[in-house]
Amino acid sequence: MVKRLRINTPGQGLHEITEHVCRVVYESDCSEGLCTVFIRHTSASLTIQENADPSARRDLERWLQRLVPEDDSLYTHTTEGPDDMPAHIKAILTDVSLSIPIIDGALALGTWQGLYVWEHRKGAHAREVVVHISKST
Amino acid sequence: MVKRLRINTPGQGLHEITEHVCRVVYESDCSEGLCTVFIRHTSASLTIQENADPSARRDLERWLQRLVPEDDSLYTHTTEGPDDMPAHIKAILTDVSLSIPIIDGALALGTWQGLYVWEHRKGAHAREVVVHISKST
Amino acid sequence: MVKRLRINTPGQGLHEITEHVCRVVYESDCSEGLCTVFIRHTSASLTIQENADPSARRDLERWLQRLVPEDDSLYTHTTEGPDDMPAHIKAILTDVSLSIPIIDGALALGTWQGLYVWEHRKGAHAREVVVHISKST
Numbered sequence: 001m002v003k004r005l006r007i008n009t010p011g012q013g014l015h016e017i018t019e020h021v022c023r024v025v026y027e028s029d030c031s032e033g034l035c036t037v038f039i040r041h042t043s044a045s046l047t048i049q050e051n052a053d054p055s056a057r058r059d060l061e062r063w064l065q066r067l068v069p070e071d072d073s074l075y076t077h078t079t080e081g082p083d084d085m086p087a088h089i090k091a092i093l094t095d096v097s098l099s100i101p102i103i104d105g106a107l108a109l110g111t112w113q114g115l116y117v118w119e120h121r122k123g124a125h126a127r128e129v130v131v132h133i134s135k136s137t
Numbered sequence: 138m139v140k141r142l143r144i145n146t147p148g149q150g151l152h153e154i155t156e157h158v159c160r161v162v163y164e165s166d167c168s169e170g171l172c173t174v175f176i177r178h179t180s181a182s183l184t185i186q187e188n189a190d191p192s193a194r195r196d197l198e199r200w201l202q203r204l205v206p207e208d209d210s211l212y213t214h215t216t217e218g219p220d221d222m223p224a225h226i227k228a229i230l231t232d233v234s235l236s237i238p239i240i241d242g243a244l245a246l247g248t249w250q251g252l253y254v255w256e257h258r259k260g261a262h263a264r265e266v267v268v269h270i271s272k273s274t
Numbered sequence: 275m276v277k278r279l280r281i282n283t284p285g286q287g288l289h290e291i292t293e294h295v296c297r298v299v300y301e302s303d304c305s306e307g308l309c310t311v312f313i314r315h316t317s318a319s320l321t322i323q324e325n326a327d328p329s330a331r332r333d334l335e336r337w338l339q340r341l342v343p344e345d346d347s348l349y350t351h352t353t354e355g356p357d358d359m360p361a362h363i364k365a366i367l368t369d370v371s372l373s374i375p376i377i378d379g380a381l382a383l384g385t386w387q388g389l390y391v392w393e394h395r396k397g398a399h400a401r402e403v404v405v406h407i408s409k410s411t
Contacts, residue, residue, distance in 0.1 A: 001410060002306055002375050002382075032139055034173055034269050036308055036373045040384030042324045048233045050179045050225060055214040059222050060229060062211055074336055077329040085333050088324060092334060096322045096387075097373045099173045099234045101139050101269040108139075108267050110177030113233075130382050132308050132375040134271055134408055136138060169276055171310055171406050185370045186362060187316045192351040193362055199348055200363055236310045236371045238276050238406040245276075245404050247314030250370075271408055273275060 001028045005129045009119035014057045018115045024131045032136040033102045040128045043087035045094040051114030087120035142266045146256035151194045155252045161268045169273040170239045177265040180224035182231040188251030224257035279403045283393035288331045292389045298405045307409040310373045314402040317361035319368040325388030361394035
């Protein structure tokens with residue numbers, strides 16, 4: 001089973017999609033299997049991170065901004081704006097696909113794990129995420 | 138088929154779990170398929186790296202410690218100790234899930250590839266890893 | 275279905291393999307499912323990135339070279355040459371496995387996404403990539 005999700009991101013940062021993906025798992029009626037999440041972009045990515053204290057996510061965002069700043073004379077790919085090349089670099093350092101086992105009809109996420117779209121561009125974007133569910137045979 | 142593994146890590150560094158995962162593949166009686174390994178934590182992660190010379194793994198650990206040091210005034214998420222926020226950052230730079238094809242009943246790892254839990258916290262931890270096997274139909 | 279590909283890389287940089295993988299998907303006669311790509315090496319890796327403007331890929335290569343330079347006194351694993359330890363580090367920061375949903379018989383890649391083997395060693399290498407296709411049941 002495959003389901004396409006449209007995720008509206010308001011700008012740079014981690015945007016939680018755990019509930020969206022859980023709903024797809026629930027609708028699939030899969031009791032045991034594998035859930036794969038794939039993002040169809042190169043300037044936004046996926047990650048699984050702490051879903052409890054928001055300060056952890058803010059620090060992740062600030063740390064990655066400092067590692068990959070906008071004003072870097074190395075960049076030659078600048079036609080799409082100053083936030084475009086840093087966005088590509090941040091995307092390759094994080095994830096384009098993630099696979100999570102399904103046990104007893106639910107994602108086998110740890111207690112403190114949430115699933116996020118990481119928007120690396122400054123503006124609001126409509127991002128496409130594909131969720132694939134394979135049932136154990 | 139899904140199997141939960143409990144991995145006891147003695148502290149920061151790469152802890153090999155290749156044999157544990159191979160045993161799950163063997164017990165699954167799967168001749169061709171896909172093995173997905175997922176870690177249920179946000180301050181430890183997974184990686185596949187050189188299993189021959191231990192100096193490569195030590196350098197990986199030291200390099201990542203230097204890139205993401207403990208004493209960094211950027212961090213605001215500090216309530217869980219000075220090694221917690223660096224652990225989250227190291228986790229997002231490495232892997233939470235990995236998928237390895239199964240061919241002729243064995244993981245299709247390269248000659249020099251080993252599978253590791255990368256512990257990013259200083260203390261000993263009991264980590265949960267979920268192994269999912271899907272057989273080709 | 276599992277297929278092994280041999281990819282000849284001419285040296286450091288991003289080498290596109292999208293067409294090779296698309297051909298495997300086409301030959302599999304899979305209309306809906308999941309395609310997993312796995313590289314059997316620890317000094318080359320996989321990534322999905324912008325397939326349009328080559329300047330984006332050149333900047334990615336140059337940025338990663340600067341983050342992980344050859345002449346770094348931290349390295350103790352030096353017996354296989356000055357480009358070996360940086361190659362291992364670059365590999366753990368990018369991907370060893372990637373999973374892409376298959377919809378209507380084709381990879382669900384975004385418009386601007388290409389699939390690449392990222393060669394981190396200086397010399398030409400023959401790299402082994404394994405493609406696994408699982409069909410939805």
